[in-house]
Amino acid sequence: MAGSEFQLIQSYFSDPEQVERSDLILGIGDDCAIVSPKEQTHLAFSIDTLNSGVHFPHNTSAQAIAYKALAANLSDLAAMGAEPAWFTLSLTLPGDDKWDDEFREQWLKQFSQSLFSLAGEHNIQLIGGDTTRGSLSVTIQVCGYLEQGKSLKRSGAQVDDIIAVTGELGAASVGLDIVLGKKSAQYKSLSDDAKQQAVHALNYPQARIKEGLYLKEVAHSALDLSDGLLSDLGHILKASDVGAELQLEQLPLASALSCLDKQQAWEKAMTGGDDYELCFTLSEKAWLKTKQQFPHFVAIGKITAEKDLRLLEADGQEYKINAKGYDHFG
Ligand code: ADP
Ligand code: MG
Secondary structure, three states: OOHHHHHHHHHHHOOOOOOOOOOEEEOEOEOOOEEOOOOOEEEEEEEEEEEEOOOEOOOOOHHHHHHHHHHHHHHHHHHHOOEEEEEEEEEEEOOOOOOOHHHHHHHHHHHHHHHHHHHHHOOOEEEEEEEEEOOOEEEEEEEEEEEOOOOOOHHHOOOOOEEEEOOOEOHHHHHHHHHHOOOOOOOOOOOHHHHHHHHHHHHOOOOOHHHHHHHHHHOOEEEEOOOOHHHHHHHHHHHHOOEEEEEHHHOOEOHHHHHOOHHHHHHHHHHOOOOOOEEEEEOHHHHHHHHHHOOOOEEEEEEEOOOOEEEEOOOOOEOOOOOOOOOOOO
16 A cells, blocks of 8 residues: 555544444554454454445445445344454555545545444444555455354254344335336335435445344344345255245335335345345244334244245235246245
């Protein structure tokens, strides 16, 4: 990294306001960061890259990119029942005409403010990174604490478990259609407010950290919904060697789906990505307790011994999905 660029990074990423964790020995500035993990704990690691034009549209704001990059990583910690601790950041910034010094400074200012604001909410500290030139890309690696023997894996689902989710589905996927200008006829009846909410859901996903910390005590399996319910639930079923029945009428449909007919709404909720809610399975008894604690969690189905994934309408009839591009589980 060039000297002036290093100065720039220093001024934006060595934020004196940032969280200062007592389990950090050495942060940004040396060849490595050094941490001192609490005794009798396990550490969970996860890394995610967001590439411009692939994982977010080119015109996405610096604030949204920072937020989403960290939130998606935090969501992976949440899905394991881990408590966030530290993260590193690898930034690739373009060197073309648009990215002159002034634009880069403005961009980094907005990016770092958004990043540190979310990091502060979750008490996670930036402890190092790398900065290079190339097509705009953001990689974040997070590390968090796990209570020994209490991680929320994909492989623990048991026959007769309730399948539930931590919140509404489908808004982010509508938001993506809207920013890409896709299927605009379908969304004509949505108010501007509702459209904005959907785009907000896409750009500012909420990592369900406290929910994950609770669920690690009671759930048999969990993951976060990044690719869409059907494909992600498929991972739990495969890892646990079980099947499932989903009750379509119970799906918590985001309000942005109100402009679609019922079947379109179901398919959007089940195949749309970027929701970042947790999907988990647990015994019926544990579910009743959990629902008291988190009334907005929603049960959507059951784990079965037959190893397929069946979608059921209210009358018990099986629904055959026709969403394009969806590779049916199994
Ligand atoms: P090296 O040549 O050892 O890779 P760098 O010049 O890349 O060192 O980085 C110097 C210091 O700045 C290191 O401590 C590194 O962790 C930190 N750093 C570089 N880029 C970033 C970034 N984008 N965010 C946070 N820390 C960074
Ligand atoms: Mg480096």
